Amino acid sequence: MLRCKLVCAGGCPVDKGYELYDNRCLKLYTESQDYQTARARCEADGAHLFHFKSRDQDSPALVHLLTTRGEVLQGISHGLWVGATDIEVEGQFVWSDGTSVPTNTGLWGDTQPDNYLNNEDCADVGISNGIMLNDLPCSSKLKYVCQVDINKQ
Numbered sequence: 001m002l003r004c005k006l007v008c009a010g011g012c013p014v015d016k017g018y019e020l021y022d023n024r025c026l027k028l029y030t031e032s033q034d035y036q037t038a039r040a041r042c043e044a045d046g047a048h049l050f051h052f053k054s055r056d057q058d059s060p061a062l063v064h065l066l067t068t069r070g071e072v073l074q075g076i077s078h079g080l081w082v083g084a085t086d087i088e089v090e091g092q093f094v095w096s097d098g099t100s101v102p103t104n105t106g107l108w109g110d111t112q113p114d115n116y117l118n119n120e121d122c123a124d125v126g127i128s129n130g131i132m133l134n135d136l137p138c139s140s141k142l143k144y145v146c147q148v149d150i151n152k153q
Contacts, residue, residue, distance in 0.1 A: 011150040016045050018148055022061035025148035026050065028080075032141040035122040038081045039096070042146035048096045049083030050145040052125050052133060055106060059131050065145065066127065079124035079134060081144035086113070086135070087121045093135075101133070108133045 012018040012025035019026060029041065042049050052058045083096035093101035093113065101123070103113060109126060113135035120135035124142055136142075 013046070013148060018045075018047075018146075019065075020150075021065050022057070023150060024061060025150060026061065026065050027146045028065055029144050029146065032143055033081075034141055035081055035085070035138040038142070038144040039083070042083075042144070045146055045148070047146040047148045049081055050125070050147045051084075051095050051097070052082050052107065052131075053095070053099075053101075055131070062125065062127075062131060062145070079126040079136075079142060081142050082123050082125050082133070083147075084123035084133070085121050085138070086115075087138070090115065090121075093123060106132075 012020050017027050025047075027045070027047070029038070033041065039049055050058075050062070052062070084093045084101045086093045088094065091103075091113075093103065095101060101107070109130075109132035112133060113120065113123070115121075115135060119137045122136055122138040122140075123133050124136050124140075126132050126134050
């Protein structure tokens, strides 16, 4: 019974602060971190940084999470880290699960990814001008969303 209280809320690890949103478990971290620190924090939870693979499927979950946490939105002007980088091969963004992030879709903002100053290898999802992907230096400090896939529970 105790185990169920900690994990059974839709299959989410509620003992770690995750909540069920659109068939996935999400947790918004409001302390800004660089990409590697954010990724490590998610992995310590048995999670990964949020995957924004489909505007139709992923935008509603992200919007719901952010609107129910409206008190923290004031500090989110540049975006949130998501689980994609092109660290291995410049220009070829890959999600943390190994699947590619197409650059010729409506997921990216105009002119993105642009690798500005040859120093942008990590992806964030911007929220100020619509929910779209952008590339930033991995050393930037952003808030982030961790995701636990329910089918991996």
